[in-house]
Amino acid sequence: MEPIRNIKKPELKTEIPGPRSKELAIQKERYTPRGNSPGIPVYIARGEGAIVEDVDGNRLIDFTGGIGVSNVGYSSPKVVNAVKSQADNFFHTCFTVAGYEGFIQAAKKLTELMPGDFPKAATFFNSGAEAVENAVKIARRYTGRPGIIVFDNAFHGRTLLTMTMTSKYYPYKSHFGPFAPEIYRMPYAYCYRCSYGLKYPSCKMRCAHRLDEMFHTVAPADQIAAIVVEPLQGEGGFISAPKEFLQILREITKKNGIVFIDDEIQSGCGRTGKMFAIEHSEVIPDLITVAKSMAGGLPLSGVVGNKKIMDAPQVGEIGGTFGGNPVACAAAIEALDIISDKDFLKRATKIGEIVKKRFLSLKENFDVVGDVRGLGPMVAMEFVKDKETKEPNPNFVKELLHYCYKKGLLVIKAGTYNNVVRFLAPLVITDEQLEAGLSILEEGIKEVEKVKKEER
Ligand SMILES: Cc1ncc(COP(=O)(O)O)c(C=O)c1O
Numbered sequence: 001m002e003p004i005r006n007i008k009k010p011e012l013k014t015e016i017p018g019p020r021s022k023e024l025a026i027q028k029e030r031y032t033p034r035g036n037s038p039g040i041p042v043y044i045a046r047g048e049g050a051i052v053e054d055v056d057g058n059r060l061i062d063f064t065g066g067i068g069v070s071n072v073g074y075s076s077p078k079v080v081n082a083v084k085s086q087a088d089n090f091f092h093t094c095f096t097v098a099g100y101e102g103f104i105q106a107a108k109k110l111t112e113l114m115p116g117d118f119p120k121a122a123t124f125f126n127s128g129a130e131a132v133e134n135a136v137k138i139a140r141r142y143t144g145r146p147g148i149i150v151f152d153n154a155f156h157g158r159t160l161l162t163m164t165m166t167s168k169y170y171p172y173k174s175h176f177g178p179f180a181p182e183i184y185r186m187p188y189a190y191c192y193r194c195s196y197g198l199k200y201p202s203c204k205m206r207c208a209h210r211l212d213e214m215f216h217t218v219a220p221a222d223q224i225a226a227i228v229v230e231p232l233q234g235e236g237g238f239i240s241a242p243k244e245f246l247q248i249l250r251e252i253t254k255k256n257g258i259v260f261i262d263d264e265i266q267s268g269c270g271r272t273g274k275m276f277a278i279e280h281s282e283v284i285p286d287l288i289t290v291a292k293s294m295a296g297g298l299p300l301s302g303v304v305g306n307k308k309i310m311d312a313p314q315v316g317e318i319g320g321t322f323g324g325n326p327v328a329c330a331a332a333i334e335a336l337d338i339i340s341d342k343d344f345l346k347r348a349t350k351i352g353e354i355v356k357k358r359f360l361s362l363k364e365n366f367d368v369v370g371d372v373r374g375l376g377p378m379v380a381m382e383f384v385k386d387k388e389t390k391e392p393n394p395n396f397v398k399e400l401l402h403y404c405y406k407k408g409l410l411v412i413k414a415g416t417y418n419n420v421v422r423f424l425a426p427l428v429i430t431d432e433q434l435e436a437g438l439s440i441l442e443e444g445i446k447e448v449e450k451v452k453k454e455e456r
Pocket residue numbers: 067127128129130132155156157158230234235263264265266267291292
């Protein structure tokens with residue numbers, strides 16, 4: 001098969017979607033439920049680096065990484081080799097039945113990567129939601145308290161508990177209640193749309209101090225097991241909180257014996273140019289949840305944290321049939337090795353600088369780009385109808401994404417108001433591919449703006 005890793009720009013053989021993708025879309029409708037459907041109407045046959053090839057032979061630049069799962073790139077050779085060699089040995093034993101070394105090696109690796117000068121332990125599950133659920137279980141077991149504090153715009157998953165913890169109602173929670181009890185919500189430092197109508201830094205992080213206030217007005221601190229926070233909110237719209245926000249939360253949780261759970265499922269694994277996004281704030285969490293890019297594309301999630309807290313559940317109280325699958329652990333050992341390499345993180349930071357510079361120039365030049373934010377290569381643009389009123393512009397984003405995939409660029413939205421375009425390309429993307437993708441985005445903004453003006 002012809003290598004596609006280094007192609008310089010999209011290579012389109014048909015219109016997007018092509019005939020074979022259209023056929024598969026018909027079968028998809030026939031055999032699978034509509035609740036779980038591809039947002040971009042292409043079906044993928046293979047991927048290498050930051051390029052995917054669809055079933056019609058179209059080669060597309062990917063700015064999505066399958067929602068942040070492909071930081072080391074599609075078909076990373078080291079990961080593929082590790083998977084093949086583990087597959088030759090065995091697929092599964094269930095770690096709660098009979099152990100295997102890969103689980104322990106992957107756990108050791110995570111404990112070495114987590115910041116903080118204390119003994120640590122790590123364990124594995126299948127999905128991000130499952131990791132968050134288990135982090136909550138561990139914190140409740142450790143503290144003997146029921147309450148959990150979460151944030152506006154948070155996303156933690158789709159199971160009953162994590163759906164409850166998630167903020168946005170449509171589509172994540174729509175008519176799926178009743179929800180889990182003992183979940184309390186506070187504002188996040190969404191400075192572009194401050195909950196208190198204040199401005200950073202003169203606000204003195206009013207939103208973070210809400211936590212102290214909640215102990216009087218909502219639930220006492222001695223009933224709160226944990227706070228679960230994304231250091232940079234992903235699905236919520238790539239909202240990067242000032243570091244003081246996380247520092248104040250950490251201080252208050254420490255004072256009150258509340259477990260600080262850092263949800264790095266989207267922001268971890270090099271996505272912000274550091275192993276974990278929390279490192280930008282120098283806050284040391286108690287527990288970190290990881291998933292997505294950790295196993296280079298295989299389903300694996302984990303909780304890593306302070307061993308004293310991790311050891312709270314007794315034997316048999318946490319685990320699962322597939323959690324820490326041997327093939328996924330073998331992939332994770334390689335993927336974590338690649339990501340934690342300082343040159344990989346340096347390149348990730350460089351990618352972030354290029355993207356942010358371009359996004360900022362788009363903000364300068366287009367009235368629809370209201371905000372540009374993020375850390376390292378976890379960057380996004382928020383689209384508005386008017387820079388003064390900041391009225392969200394989800395229709396513009398919808399049309400822009402449509403323009404992009406027609407030109408061979410896969411890119412996705414985020415945000416409570418569906419008006420954020422986020423950059424989640426594999427961090428092995430080449431300079432030419434990055435430039436080609438950013439140019440399509442820029443042309444798209446021009447084109448959609450032109451059409452919108454003509455419609456008026
Ligand atoms: C911060 C965060 N937590 C949890 C999850 C849930 O992960 P999963 O979809 O693997 O259950 C996600 C998924 O996007 C996420 O971004």
